[in-house]
Amino acid sequence: MSKCYHCGDNCNITAIVFDDKNFCCNGCKTVYEIFQSNDLTYYYDLQSGAGTTPLAIEGKYDFLTSNTIAQRLIEFDDGTVQIVNLFIPGIHCSSCIWVLENLKKLHPGITNSQVDFPKKTVRVTFKAELVTLKELVILLAKIGYEPYISLDDYDKGKSKTDRSILYKLGVAGFAFGNIMFLSFPEYFEVGEFWLDQYKGLFRWLMFAFSLPVVFYAGSDYLISAYKGLRSGLLNIDVPIALGVLVLFTRSSFEIFFDLGSGFFDSLTGLIFFLLVGRFFQQKTYSFLSFERDYKSYFPIAVTRLSKKKKEETVQVYDIKRGDRLLIRNKELIPVDGILINGKAQIDYSFVTGESEPVQKISGDKVFAGGRQCYGAIEIETLKSVSQSYLTQLWGNSVFQKDKTTAFQTLTDSIGKRFTIAVLAIAIIAASFWMYQDSSKVFNVFTAVLIIACPCAIALAAPFTLGNMLRIFGRKKFYLKDSSVIEQLAQIDTAIFDKTGTITTTQSSSISYEGMELSVEEESLLKNTLRASNHPLSRSLYALLKEHDIETLDEYREYTGKGVQGVKDKSDVKVGSADFVGHQQQSDYNSTSVHVSANDAYKGCFVFNNNYREGVSEVFKEMGRYMDLAVISGDNSGEKTRLEKLLPKLTPLYFNQKPTDKLEFISELQANDKKVLMVGDGLNDAGALAQSNVGLAISENINVFSPACDGILDATKFKYLNNYILASKKAIKIIKLCFILSLMYNVVGLYFAVTGQLEPVIAAILMPLSSISIVAFATLATNVIGKKLN
Amino acid sequence: MSVIYLLLTISIVVALVFFAAFIISVRSGQYDDSYTPSVRMLFEDEVVKNTTIEPTTKIKKSNQLNKKQNL
Numbered sequence: 001m002s003k004c005y006h007c008g009d010n011c012n013i014t015a016i017v018f019d020d021k022n023f024c025c026n027g028c029k030t031v032y033e034i035f036q037s038n039d040l041t042y043y044y045d046l047q048s049g050a051g052t053t054p055l056a057i058e059g060k061y062d063f064l065t066s067n068t069i070a071q072r073l074i075e076f077d078d079g080t081v082q083i084v085n086l087f088i089p090g091i092h093c094s095s096c097i098w099v100l101e102n103l104k105k106l107h108p109g110i111t112n113s114q115v116d117f118p119k120k121t122v123r124v125t126f127k128a129e130l131v132t133l134k135e136l137v138i139l140l141a142k143i144g145y146e147p148y149i150s151l152d153d154y155d156k157g158k159s160k161t162d163r164s165i166l167y168k169l170g171v172a173g174f175a176f177g178n179i180m181f182l183s184f185p186e187y188f189e190v191g192e193f194w195l196d197q198y199k200g201l202f203r204w205l206m207f208a209f210s211l212p213v214v215f216y217a218g219s220d221y222l223i224s225a226y227k228g229l230r231s232g233l234l235n236i237d238v239p240i241a242l243g244v245l246v247l248f249t250r251s252s253f254e255i256f257f258d259l260g261s262g263f264f265d266s267l268t269g270l271i272f273f274l275l276v277g278r279f280f281q282q283k284t285y286s287f288l289s290f291e292r293d294y295k296s297y298f299p300i301a302v303t304r305l306s307k308k309k310k311e312e313t314v315q316v317y318d319i320k321r322g323d324r325l326l327i328r329n330k331e332l333i334p335v336d337g338i339l340i341n342g343k344a345q346i347d348y349s350f351v352t353g354e355s356e357p358v359q360k361i362s363g364d365k366v367f368a369g370g371r372q373c374y375g376a377i378e379i380e381t382l383k384s385v386s387q388s389y390l391t392q393l394w395g396n397s398v399f400q401k402d403k404t405t406a407f408q409t410l411t412d413s414i415g416k417r418f419t420i421a422v423l424a425i426a427i428i429a430a431s432f433w434m435y436q437d438s439s440k441v442f443n444v445f446t447a448v449l450i451i452a453c454p455c456a457i458a459l460a461a462p463f464t465l466g467n468m469l470r471i472f473g474r475k476k477f478y479l480k481d482s483s484v485i486e487q488l489a490q491i492d493t494a495i496f497d498k499t500g501t502i503t504t505t506q507s508s509s510i511s512y513e514g515m516e517l518s519v520e521e522e523s524l525l526k527n528t529l530r531a532s533n534h535p536l537s538r539s540l541y542a543l544l545k546e547h548d549i550e551t552l553d554e555y556r557e558y559t560g561k562g563v564q565g566v567k568d569k570s571d572v573k574v575g576s577a578d579f580v581g582h583q584q585q586s587d588y589n590s591t592s593v594h595v596s597a598n599d600a601y602k603g604c605f606v607f608n609n610n611y612r613e614g615v616s617e618v619f620k621e622m623g624r625y626m627d628l629a630v631i632s633g634d635n636s637g638e639k640t641r642l643e644k645l646l647p648k649l650t651p652l653y654f655n656q657k658p659t660d661k662l663e664f665i666s667e668l669q670a671n672d673k674k675v676l677m678v679g680d681g682l683n684d685a686g687a688l689a690q691s692n693v694g695l696a697i698s699e700n701i702n703v704f705s706p707a708c709d710g711i712l713d714a715t716k717f718k719y720l721n722n723y724i725l726a727s728k729k730a731i732k733i734i735k736l737c738f739i740l741s742l743m744y745n746v747v748g749l750y751f752a753v754t755g756q757l758e759p760v761i762a763a764i765l766m767p768l769s770s771i772s773i774v775a776f777a778t779l780a781t782n783v784i785g786k787k788l789n
Numbered sequence: 790m791s792v793i794y795l796l797l798t799i800s801i802v803v804a805l806v807f808f809a810a811f812i813i814s815v816r817s818g819q820y821d822d823s824y825t826p827s828v829r830m831l832f833e834d835e836v837v838k839n840t841t842i843e844p845t846t847k848i849k850k851s852n853q854l855n856k857k858q859n860l
Contacts (some may be wrong), residue, residue: 094828101832114825115825116825117822119822166815170812174808177804205797205801
């Protein structure tokens with residue numbers, strides 16, 4: 001079988017040959033033609049089969065002609081030149097970057113385009129009089145790079161990137177380097193004549209360099225410590241801030257009164273290392289968003305039918321009760337409503353995770369969040385966007401509170417004991433020297449606080465967790481931030497959603513129930529299905545045994561019902577129960593395709609969702625050390641199958657509404673359980689937000705998943721247990737780092753309490769402890785990462 | 790030995806110039822996307838090579854080019 005030259009998919013029997021190359025469909029061929037005629041075939045040299053099949057788009061972007069909507073999306077507009085930043089989920093390789101940056105070859109109105117690969121966005125500068133935003137978007141869609149424009153884009157203002165960490169790192173690094181350079185002579189040749197002459201100048205320069213470091217680069221630590229103290233918390237920033245302030249005042253004091261050179265080198269080094277740790281921890285997956293709500297799924301505008309049956313584009317927030325809306329093929333229903341006209345096949349996979357479309361007839365209620373899959377329908381609005389069944393979930397208070405602030409990290413919990421211990425040692429040492437040599441009291445007291453400044457402790461977690469985050473990312477397990485790893489290590493209860501989470505929507509197993517089909521009937525059935533393009537027909541076609549290709553005497557497709565094929569006076573009908581003339585006894589809800597031959601009912605093919613590979617193993621292994629449960633919005637039809645698959649006595653809950661799931665989790669939490677929720681659809685959004693760790697399973701990480709703490713690629717589901725165990729090991733590494741850094745502290749404290757802390761000792765000990773902790777943490781996490789599958 | 794004042798001034802000025810260069814580069818957004826430029830820099834040469842190899846297709850398809858531009 002040949003591969004499509006454009007997208008790399010397998011071409012079916014009907015490969016389209018053009019220019020000596022095979023294409024799987026006309027869409028791919030068209031893209032190739034566009035690229036070829038515009039001298040862009042280098043696209044295929046960079047990476048073969050890199051393209052994406054373009055989808056049909058008629059009418060989809062009509063809303064972009066509305067000026068108010070277009071203005072909200074356009075970033076810059078001076079009348080002639082406009083700039084727009086578009087999110088294109090399809091960007092995935094170097095070919096994509098290349099072709100998108102050569103858009104100007106495709107249209108003279110485009111002057112410049114720049115791709116941001118990690119964010120999957122393209123920023124296009126175009127001339128407004130030559131090309132409109134709508135034309136630009138359609139052009140992109142035609143070459144297989146369809147931009148994703150959602151209600152979210154409409155709401156957000158011009159976002160500003162926060163680069164303060166880079167500035168702070170720059171300031172601290174700059175000052176640290178210069179101060180090291182200025183204080184170097186004093187480390188060795190204290191009594192030298194010329195050095196004595198100029199040491200005042202050197203010291204005052206160091207003082208000047210340290211000012212921006214303490215008050216700008218280190219300001220976060222001072223503020224955080226102040227906030228912590230105000231709310232009665234001794235977080236790790238308290239001893240850090242204490243150390244910084246003591247270092248700064250004692251050093252300034254020393255140079256004011258010409259007592260010594262101060263500890264400016266250690267001070268700036270400390271802040272620099274801390275900022276490096278913070279920078280390292282900030283691994284973000286900019287193309288993933290963990291904060292999505294329904295707005296990211298919903299379209300900006302829909303088509304409203306006015307009284308005079310005229311179509312007009314309206315912003316979804318302006319839809320009022322009673323409005324008639326036209327929902328085209330592949331469009332999302334933004335509000336709850338009643339179906340008025342047309343045949344609806346609604347795919348609720350966003351809401352429930354269930355992939356098979358649901359049929360609705362006129363007069364039925366349709367809910368917001370469903371995607372129309374077949375033709376255009378007309379609905380009458382019952383509720384506005386924010387009051388619809390699905391969107392109401394976001395009114396719940398869990399979506400307002402910030403999960404991370406409530407969680408006390410390991411580092412912070414040690415910070416409290418550490419601060420108390422250090423203060424105790426400082427006071428004891430100071431009171432000891434009070435009797436021995438009262439001139440040294442001030443020296444010893446400050447020296448203890450300086451040397452005990454928990455730089456290494458504060459670096460252990462950022463480097464361990466930051467590195468772990470990257471390792472997980474390479475294994476397709478994307479976490480929101482590093483504190484999720486700590487929370488994951490504490491989990492003792494795991495709740496799984498069923499549909500789409502432990503079952504897969506990609507493949508389904510098909511079983512046949514009913515009378516055996518004769519060879520002729522099966523051959524006829526296969527030949528009939530060959531002509532049909534319906535997804536169910538395609539999967540059924542693949543299942544049936546190979547038969548000779550025969551030409552049918554008659555073939556007819558009844559949209560939304562089924563297909564009929566006639567040959568040599570015998571006929572076969574495949575489709576819904578009504579269509580083949582069978583009274584359906586629907587005792588379960590699975591999808592089925594019925595078959596009849598010569599008007600006699602034969603039987604049906606039942607499509608069962610497949611469970612993901614490794615579900616039993618994951619449950620068995622996780623069941624050893626935590627409580628498990630399955631909670632599903634579906635009916636209990638799958639109960640027996642699930643019971644067979646999962647360890648005995650795993651609680652199974654069916655018919656749970658989104659709010660039920662949320663409450664179920666908050667009840668568990670009330671019993672002091674740390675709950676992991678694994679879900680996928682928008683119906684799990686509440687439970688994901690409520691749980692301690694909410695993981696979304698995603699078949700395709702570029703497609704949207706609900707707000708959560710982490711996204712796990714569906715192919716890696718079987719490794720879920722290994723990932724949790726790895727998180728637990730990461731916590732052990734942090735604890736080892738704490739022990740290691742406490743040992744350094746003991747050495748440093750020896751110098752401090754005996755009153756012999758020289759600046760040079762501090763300047764050696766501080767970076768040495770920090771660097772060895774960082775090296776240990778990075779190496780140890782890499783070892784864990786190697787062992788991970 | 791007062792040359793030390795001069796040397797110190799020079800060294801600090803040089804350091805400040807680099808520091809300013811860093812700040813300007815951050816401001817202009819050079820560090821916002823550290824991946825794409827690494828791919829982009831590999832493109833240019835190949836494009837030139839490519840166009841010289843296939844000049845015929847360019848001419849042959851030039852009428853199609855105009856058609857497609859009126860998308």
